Amino acid sequence: MDNYNWKKIFYWAAFVVFGILSKGTVLILGSFCILAYATYLYFVKKQKKQNWFILSGSAFIVGLILLIQWASSLPPVEHTQSTTKPASKPQVSFTFETTSITTKENEVIIKGSVEPKDATVKIKDGSKVTELKMIKAGQFEYKADTSYPLTYRFEFVGSKKGFEDAKETVLVERQKTAAELKKEEDDFKNSCKTVKYGEIEKSPDKYVGQKVKFKGKILEIQEVSGVGIMRIAVTYMGYDIWNFNDAVWVNYTGTTDAVKDDIVTVYGTMLLPKSYTSQAGWEITIPQMDAKYIEKK
Incomplete structure (x- = not known):
């Protein structure tokens, strides 16, 4: 084999080795050079050497495969955010x-x-x-x-x-002073009006929300956890007798020292009538109010 063939083998071997070491990049670039040379021979020299075109395409394909394999073997790129925090200002x-x-x-x-x-x-x-x-x-x-x-x-x-x-x-x-509390109480009591039991019993809706006062005898009273209720008879019949049929249901907050059979005056706001079941099993409906102040006789 003459020196020319040895040189050709050496050049091609070097081309392949560098192509592999370059991860296929040299093969891809070399394929374009071979393609340019083959085009020159074909169109200028009129030498129809198809093997140069085949060689160019082969080098390109092999180089591309090597480049893809190398790229796929790389570890994924981790995008890390900077952990450097801006210096915080001192605080007033x-x-x-x-x-x-x-x-x-x-x-x-x-x-x-x-x-x-x-x-x-x-x-x-x-x-x-x-x-x-x-x-x-x-x-x-x-x-x-x-x-x-x-x-x-x-x-x-x-x-x-x-x-x-x-x-x-x-x-x-x-908070309110004693004088302010006294004035508030007096103003509220003065704004309450006395209404006959029969008028409220006849038209309870008419009086809802109105400020009223009743004087009567306590028929029943209970207090639980700071909340109290009482029923009071509000129609006086004389001789210390109160008509227990004319009763008003009274809700109040807090406590009072009044007990059953005491005479009290209650000041408050009328609500819708209250319905309850008596001990005898009767369904009873009577006027109802929220008392703000309770005075014991």
Whole structure:
């Protein structure tokens, strides 16, 4: 075999080896070179050597197979998210003497402090937002108007550039004073009207929701877990006799020191009639009310 054949064998062997080592890439690229050379021989040199076309296609197919096998053997790519968290800002903080206040006064003073001491503090009172002035470094107080008996909600916001805002809520429960309770009771009692039993019995729907008062003798009374009921006879017949047929069903909350056979006056709101079964098995329907106040004679 002459030197030319040895060189040809060497070149082809090198082409195949590098083709395998390159995972088929050299074979694919080489196939295009062979195809170009075969096209040159066919059209320019007029040499119809079909084996060059076959060689080009074979190199391309083998290279493509090697490349696919190599790609399929690669481990899947894991997409990991960066675990680096942005540095968090320091937090403004509040300290209050208390965040829940119970009072009967018309004004309370809410005292607190803030860190850092040069932070800005704003108070939201309803729809009104006010920036507070510090009484000394980092310490503040707010005079809250609590003229009306209800629960007030005051929102404090502390802020400073470069810091996360702080938010704190202070609740103030304004309870009724003894004078306010007495006035409320008097106003309610004065608004209650006296109605004859026969009128309510005749047209119970007419009186639903109305404020009424009854004076009568307790026929039955029970209290369980802070809830009580009583039946009272409300028609006085003279000589310390009350008509037990003219009875009203009374619901109330809390307790009373009144007992059976006591004379009481009840103030409350009329409801729909109450139906119940008597001890004798009779179905009975009588007027019913929710009592707010009960006075013992």
